[in-house]
Amino acid sequence: MTLPKDKSEYRGVWVFLEARKGALREVSRQLLGEARRLADIRRSDVSGVLPGWNVEPLAREATEYGADRVYLVEDRRLETYTSRPFAKVVATLIGKHKPEIVLFGATKNGRDLGGRLHAMIETGLAADCVKLEIDDEGNLDMVRPSFGGKSLAHILCKQHRPQMASARPNVFRVLPRQPGRQGQVIRETVALTDADVDATIVTFEERTGQLARKIEDARVVVSGGLGMRDPKNFALLEALADELGGAVGASRKAVDAGWVPKDYQVGQTGKTVRPKLYIAVGISGAVQHLAGMQESEKILVVNQDHKAPIFEIADYGVVGDLFQVIPELARQLRERKAIRGGRAAAA
Amino acid sequence: MPGPRSIVCIKQVPKAQELQVDPVTNTLKRVGVPSEINPPDRNAIEMALQIRDKHGGEVFVVTMGPPVFTFSLDEALAMGCDRAFLLTDRLLGGSDTVPTAYALSETIHKIGGYQLIFCGEETTDASTGHVGPGIAGHLDCAQITYCSAVQYLGSRVRGKRSVEDGYETWECPLPCVVTANFLSNKPRPPTLTGKIRVKRGGLTTTWSCADVGIDPDKVGIRNSPTIVAKVDTVVLPDRKAKIFRGEPRAAVAQLLDAMVADGVFPA
Numbered sequence: 001m002t003l004p005k006d007k008s009e010y011r012g013v014w015v016f017l018e019a020r021k022g023a024l025r026e027v028s029r030q031l032l033g034e035a036r037r038l039a040d041i042r043r044s045d046v047s048g049v050l051p052g053w054n055v056e057p058l059a060r061e062a063t064e065y066g067a068d069r070v071y072l073v074e075d076r077r078l079e080t081y082t083s084r085p086f087a088k089v090v091a092t093l094i095g096k097h098k099p100e101i102v103l104f105g106a107t108k109n110g111r112d113l114g115g116r117l118h119a120m121i122e123t124g125l126a127a128d129c130v131k132l133e134i135d136d137e138g139n140l141d142m143v144r145p146s147f148g149g150k151s152l153a154h155i156l157c158k159q160h161r162p163q164m165a166s167a168r169p170n171v172f173r174v175l176p177r178q179p180g181r182q183g184q185v186i187r188e189t190v191a192l193t194d195a196d197v198d199a200t201i202v203t204f205e206e207r208t209g210q211l212a213r214k215i216e217d218a219r220v221v222v223s224g225g226l227g228m229r230d231p232k233n234f235a236l237l238e239a240l241a242d243e244l245g246g247a248v249g250a251s252r253k254a255v256d257a258g259w260v261p262k263d264y265q266v267g268q269t270g271k272t273v274r275p276k277l278y279i280a281v282g283i284s285g286a287v288q289h290l291a292g293m294q295e296s297e298k299i300l301v302v303n304q305d306h307k308a309p310i311f312e313i314a315d316y317g318v319v320g321d322l323f324q325v326i327p328e329l330a331r332q333l334r335e336r337k338a339i340r341g342g343r344a345a346a347a
Numbered sequence: 348m349p350g351p352r353s354i355v356c357i358k359q360v361p362k363a364q365e366l367q368v369d370p371v372t373n374t375l376k377r378v379g380v381p382s383e384i385n386p387p388d389r390n391a392i393e394m395a396l397q398i399r400d401k402h403g404g405e406v407f408v409v410t411m412g413p414p415v416f417t418f419s420l421d422e423a424l425a426m427g428c429d430r431a432f433l434l435t436d437r438l439l440g441g442s443d444t445v446p447t448a449y450a451l452s453e454t455i456h457k458i459g460g461y462q463l464i465f466c467g468e469e470t471t472d473a474s475t476g477h478v479g480p481g482i483a484g485h486l487d488c489a490q491i492t493y494c495s496a497v498q499y500l501g502s503r504v505r506g507k508r509s510v511e512d513g514y515e516t517w518e519c520p521l522p523c524v525v526t527a528n529f530l531s532n533k534p535r536p537p538t539l540t541g542k543i544r545v546k547r548g549g550l551t552t553t554w555s556c557a558d559v560g561i562d563p564d565k566v567g568i569r570n571s572p573t574i575v576a577k578v579d580t581v582v583l584p585d586r587k588a589k590i591f592r593g594e595p596r597a598a599v600a601q602l603l604d605a606m607v608a609d610g611v612f613p614a
Contacts, residue, residue, distance in 0.1 A: 019514070057423065060355040063556065082517070083490050108510045112492045116478030119448045127475040141576070146473075152579045160572040198489040199519045201486030202505070206513040214511065255530070263509075269474060269529070275610060289582075298611050300602075306590070309557055312590035315609075318602055332599050333612075340613065 009242030010161040012100040013039040017050040017062055017070070018081075018092065018109060024058050026169060026323045029065045032176035034132060035103055036066035041134045043266065047071060051089045052276050053079040056185065063183025066175050071188050077181070080190075080318070081109045082199040087116045094121060096188075099162045103132075106166040114166055124157030125164040128170055132210030140165065141157070145268060145291050169216050170274040207263075215266065220277045221293070223266055224254055227282020227303065227322055230231075231259035235282060236323070240330045243337075249273065251283045268294035282322050285310025302326065349522070350404025351462035351499055353395040354455050354504070356482065357388040357410050359419040360472040384419045387467025389534035395465050396427050396535065398499045406427040407458060411439060411450055414553075422543045425537030431551040438556050441568025443475075448481025450561050455486065456558045462521040463504060468493055468528050489519035495531040527614060532589040534544040 013035040018025040028048075028138065037045045048062040048070040059070040073089050091111065094102065104110040106128050118125035126142035132151070133141040139156050140163040146153040156279040157163040196322055215221050222241045224234055240250050249271075268288040278296035283289060285301075285308055293299070295311055301314040302322050311317050318325050358560045361380045384392075408423040410416045411434040414540035420431035434454045441451065455464060464486075476492070483490035491497075491506035495514070498505040504523045508515045544550065556563060564570060589605050591598040606612050 037470055052371075081481070083492075086484055087484065108493050108508070111476050112480055112490070113491075115444075115475075115477035116484040116490065118477060118572075119447060119484035122572070125475075125477060127477060128575060145581075146578065151581055154576045154578070156576045157572050159572050183372070199381075199491070199517045201515050203516040216511075223383060225467050235466065258530075262528065263368060267470060286608035298606075298609075300606075301588070306592075311588055311590070312515055313586055313588075315586045317588045317590040317605060319590060319592040320598060321574055327594045328599045329602075332596075332603055335610075336603065 001036065002152045004187050005023035007159075007161055010098045010100040012044045012047055012099045013042070013101045014092045014096070014103065014162070015062075015067070015092075016104045016110065016113065017048040017058065018103065018105055018107060019050065019052045019055050019058055022058075024061055025105060025107065026067075026109060026174070027110075027167070028062070029174045030169070030172040031061060031103045031105060031167065035101075036175060037131050038132060038134060038140070039068075040059050042100065042138070045069070047097075047099065049073075049090060049093055051075075051078045051086055056328055060183075063185070064177050064179055064181045067183050069184040069186055071186050073188050073190050073314040075190075075192050077194075082197065082201070083116055085192055085196045087111050087120060088192065091117055091120050092190045093188060094162060102162045102164045104111055104164070104166040106168040110166055114164060118164060123160040123162060123164060124155070124156070125166070126155040126157075127166050129155075129165045129167045132165060132167075136171075139163065141212050157225075165223045168272045168280055170272060186190050186292055215264070216271055218247035218273070219275055220244040220279070221249045221266070221282060221296075222246055222279045223251060223277045223293070224281050225251035225283030225289075226253045226257070228254060228259065228283075229282075233323070234260060235239060235255040235331075236326045240333075243330045243333050244277070246275070246277075248298055251286070251289050253286075280310050280314075281326060283310055284308045285313070302329075303342075348403035350399055352404055352460050353398060353406045353463040353465060354458060354461045354479070355388070355392050355395050355406060355408045355465040356451055356455075357392065357408055357419055357423060357467070358385045358470050358472075359383070359410065359412060359416045360470055369510050381400055382415075383420070384422060385467050385470045385472070387469060387471075387527060387529035389467075390529060390531045391465040391467045391525075392423055392426055392428065392444035393532045393534040394494070394497050394525070395463065397532070398463070398497070399427075402499050404462075407432065407461075409434065409451065409454055409458070410602060411435070411447065417551065419571070421550055421564045422537055424545045424550050425541035426535055427538070427541055429550075433551060433553045433609070434556075434559065435553060436556040438560075438561075438563050438567050439566045441501075442566050444475055444477040444481055445572055446566040446570055448478050449485055450556070450559075450566050451478065452485035452614045453559050453561050454554065455482065457554070462523075463499070464488075464522065466524065468525045468526045475524070483524040486522070486524070489521075489523040490526075491517045491519055491523060492526040493528055494525050495528045497525055497527075515582045
């Protein structure tokens with residue numbers, strides 16, 4: 001394995017900036033904030049790396065979210081993400097500028113890229129980190145859930161550089177945007193040919209309706225588990241979610257039972273959510289599920305079994321029959337909203 | 348046109364409910380723990396078998412691990428895979444995703460003659476999803492990750508890839524690594540004739556690192572970039588739940604009063 005001759009040659013914290021439909025992904029902005037913190041500890045700086053086409057405004061935006069510089073590579077072949085050209089661009093820039101740390105969003109594309117890249121450049125990559133720290137020796141301490149969320153593993157990459165880590169959306173918090181904050185935008189050229197483009201995206205079907213409501217971004221998530229008993233009962237959760245402007249999620253057991261699609265799944269092998277309010281309905285609370293929602297601001301549990309482990313992390317609990325409690329909750333919320341509306345109209 | 352040769356990479360993992368940590372080595376306990384084929388890998392096997400059902404060709408299955416992983420290879424053979432390869436060597440112990448992707452890609456290279464390589468989207472024990480694209484990186488071939496459906500087009504492959512806001516259909520030249528989404532299909536159960544074929548033997552090839560030509564200085568715990576320095580037990584903060592019970596109407600009213608008082612909902 002090729003080890004760096006001198007690790008001190010490697011400096012700076014990089015964020016792979018993911019563009020989607022003309023905007024920076026929220027997770028990229030969140031990672032810039034975390035990169036800023038790590039760079040300040042290491043007394044180094046933050047760079048974004050942005051492959052794309054017509055994305056210079058996004059590079060400027062990244063500087064306002066904490067990047068000191070952005071390496072911008074523009075090529076028509078980089079207009080939408082595909083594995084090989086993106087991996088070539090990022091690998092080339094890493095070889096040229098030698099960052100100490102590289103962060104990726106643990107999105108589908110971020111993982112696709114990171115997985116290919118870490119094998120190409122032979123360095124460590126820790127997936128789904130929930131915490132990043134700098135240890136006493138100056139290494140990146142990459143903390144990720146392990147063993148089904150029962151524990152947190154501290155991963156170190158001591159000899160290889162860069163140290164690479166991914167984090168899911170909403171694990172880190174975005175820094176307030178600083179309009180006018182200055183940063184360099186450096187245009188880089190990576191020689192790409194048509195031979196570097198092996199994948200063609202022939203169609204894109206956008207998700208619409210309830211499925212388009214992404215649980216990762218929702219302020220309220222209403223999730224159902226095995227206690228829902230039947231897929232058609234998820235309509236109760238949808239009605240409640242609609243009342244609260246939220247999205248519907250599910251436990252792995254409900255997904256495994258085939259009641260709802262995998263996109264609904266909250267937990268270790270699903271999505272991590274951090275909404276203002278998480279409502280767990282008929283979910284017993286396996287550690288794998290808790291790993292995906294325990295950072296929610298408030299947690300409301302509705303379950304018949306007062307001994308269900310999920311009550312241990314609840315702020316509010318209703319012990320009772322969900323088939324009575326959930327419609328009643330939706331009804332009373334609607335009633336209170338109507339009263340508020342009436343008061344506002346009277347005033 | 349003859350169908351493609353597909354190579355499916357699988358891993359044997361502890362059953363989800365049996366995950367236990369060895370307090371001394373901080374690694375997963377694998378000895379004496381009931382294990383199974385990594386569930387998304389079953390979807391990968393099924394994807395490959397469906398292509399063979401339709402186009403002909405063959406499906407080989409590969410794993411890297413201790414000899415007990417034969418259990419999973421036998422099951423894959425009984426599901427209908429044509430041949431199995433076990434890469435087993437003490438030198439490989441403790442490999443992280445970089446040496447694993449390297450060793451598997453060398454094994455695939457040694458088998459040769461392949462058009463498609465399948466993996467599960469991720470494993471349920473380590474859940475990184477890095478090995479599939481890592482194999483593509485080592486082999487310098489195309490990749491389509493997170494596929495829920497795949498179509499073999501003769502000289503190319505088409506995969507329906509799940510992304511956050513929808514589905515992308517990618518088309519790639521061969522060879523190509525395809526990673527299969529968990530639950531993307533219904534894996535067929537092992538058949539009786541399949542089990543009889545396994546019993547007759549002769550379908551599994553066992554290789555060491557030397558047999559494949561794997562560089563011992565690129566594998567194992569010593570040559571893995573990452574180490575697990577320590578493991579903390581998760582301690583959840585006590586949120587001191589306010590619990591309501593009894594007649595639903597009154598319980599919900601009390602709940603909402605409490606949530607309004609705490610500022611969760613407007614008054």
